Amino acid sequence: MERERAGKMEITTRAPGKIILAGEHAVVHGYTAVASSIDLYTVVSLRLSTEDEDTIKLQLNDIGLDFSWPIERIKEVLSHLGSPFSSTPTTCSLETVKSLTALVDEQSFPETRIGLASGVCAFLWLYTSILGFKPATVIVSSDLPVGAGLGSSAAYCVALSAALLAFSDSVKLDVNQKGWLMFEETEVELLNKWAFEGEKIIHGRPSGVDNSVSTFGNVIKFKSGNMTRINCNMPLRMLITNTKVGRDTKALVANVSARKSRHPDAMCSVLNAIESISDEWSTIIQSHAVDDLSLSTNEEKLGELMEMNQGLLLSLGVSHASIEIVLQTTMKYKLASKLTGAGGGGCVLTLLPTQLSGAVVDKLVEELESYGYQCFTAGIGGKGVQISFDGSS
Numbered sequence: 001m002e003r004e005r006a007g008k009m010e011i012t013t014r015a016p017g018k019i020i021l022a023g024e025h026a027v028v029h030g031y032t033a034v035a036s037s038i039d040l041y042t043v044v045s046l047r048l049s050t051e052d053e054d055t056i057k058l059q060l061n062d063i064g065l066d067f068s069w070p071i072e073r074i075k076e077v078l079s080h081l082g083s084p085f086s087s088t089p090t091t092c093s094l095e096t097v098k099s100l101t102a103l104v105d106e107q108s109f110p111e112t113r114i115g116l117a118s119g120v121c122a123f124l125w126l127y128t129s130i131l132g133f134k135p136a137t138v139i140v141s142s143d144l145p146v147g148a149g150l151g152s153s154a155a156y157c158v159a160l161s162a163a164l165l166a167f168s169d170s171v172k173l174d175v176n177q178k179g180w181l182m183f184e185e186t187e188v189e190l191l192n193k194w195a196f197e198g199e200k201i202i203h204g205r206p207s208g209v210d211n212s213v214s215t216f217g218n219v220i221k222f223k224s225g226n227m228t229r230i231n232c233n234m235p236l237r238m239l240i241t242n243t244k245v246g247r248d249t250k251a252l253v254a255n256v257s258a259r260k261s262r263h264p265d266a267m268c269s270v271l272n273a274i275e276s277i278s279d280e281w282s283t284i285i286q287s288h289a290v291d292d293l294s295l296s297t298n299e300e301k302l303g304e305l306m307e308m309n310q311g312l313l314l315s316l317g318v319s320h321a322s323i324e325i326v327l328q329t330t331m332k333y334k335l336a337s338k339l340t341g342a343g344g345g346g347c348v349l350t351l352l353p354t355q356l357s358g359a360v361v362d363k364l365v366e367e368l369e370s371y372g373y374q375c376f377t378a379g380i381g382g383k384g385v386q387i388s389f390d391g392s393s
Ligand code: PMV
Pocket: 023, 024, 025, 026, 027, 028, 148, 149, 150, 151, 152, 203, 205, 206, 207, 208, 209, 210, 249, 253, 340, 341, 342, 343, 346
C-alpha cells in the first residue's frame, strides 16, 4: 500500500466536534438542520505493526480503556462474512453487530462503560472493512465530552475512517508534506460515507448531519442526506454549557419517532416549524450586515429563532430539568439559549451578541458553574477532518 511503500508506518488524523444551530431531531425525519464545526477535536493515531505481531489494539486514552484482539480470533468471529474487506462503504448487518459485540464482551468491558461498547464495535467494523486483518495499534484521544451533544461519536468515526483510509489505496496524499493537511474532495466524500456506517452502529438511525459537519467543517445545511455548504458572513459567538447530564441519543431519537407515530399531524406541524427556523437561520447568517445596527438586528432575530426552536424541542419531549435551569439562568441576562444535539441533558447553546460585555459573560458563567455545569466558548466554523504525517517514518 502507498503509505507503507513510502516507509510511513504511523499517521495522525483529527476531526472536529459540532454544534447543531437549528433543526436537531427534525433532521432525522427529513427536515432541514443547520450545523457548524467547533474547534474541539478527536485525534486518532494509527501505527501499523510488523507482520509478525498478530494483534489489533485499540487504546481509548481519555477513558483509560485498552483493548487487544488476536487477529485469528477476529477472523474466526467474522468467518461468516468471508472477508469483511471492502473498497466501498458497506453497512454492518445485525448479525455481524452481534458477532462484534461478543468480541467486545470478551474484553471484560467495565459495567459503567457499557454505553461505549457500540463505539468499539464500530471500530472493529471500520477497521476490518477498510484494512482487513493487518496488525496495528490505534490510539484515540479527544477534547470532546462523550455523549454531551457535541458530536463526539461522529468525530471519532470520521477521524478513525480517515486514519484507516490513509493506509488504503483510496487516499493519495503526499506523505512528505508537513503540518495538518486536507484530504482531496473525493477522498473526503468516501471517508464521510464510511464514518456514517460507523455512526449507524453507534446510533441506530443517525441523520448523517454529525459526520458530515465533522468531515467537511464550516457551517452546513443538511436535509434528507444532502448537504449544502454555507458561507457564514456574521461573527457568531456561542457559550456552550455542558450540564454533564448523560443521555442516550439512540433512545431520545426513538422516543421522538414514537411520539410522531402517536400524533402524526401535530408532530408534522412542529417539524415543519423547525424547518422554517433552520431555513431562516441559514438566510440570516449568509447575509452581510452593513453596519453595527443591522448586525445587532440579525443577532436579535437569531436569538428569537433559538427561543422558538427550544420551545419546539420541548414539545418533542427532549428537554430536561438541567436544560431548563440553563434557560432560566440565561433568560435573567436577556440571552437566548437552546439545547444542541439530542437533548435530555448534554449541552446548551447561548448566543453571545457582539456588543455583550466580557463582565456580563463572566457573571453568567459563574452563575451557571455554581450549578456544577461546565461552560466554555468554542471557535465556530473551522476546518473539517485533517491528517498529519509528521514524525511518522
Ligand atoms: O447529541 P448528538 O451529538 O448525538 O446529536 C444528535 C442529533 C440528532 O438530530 C438528535 C440525531 C441525528 O442523527 O441527527
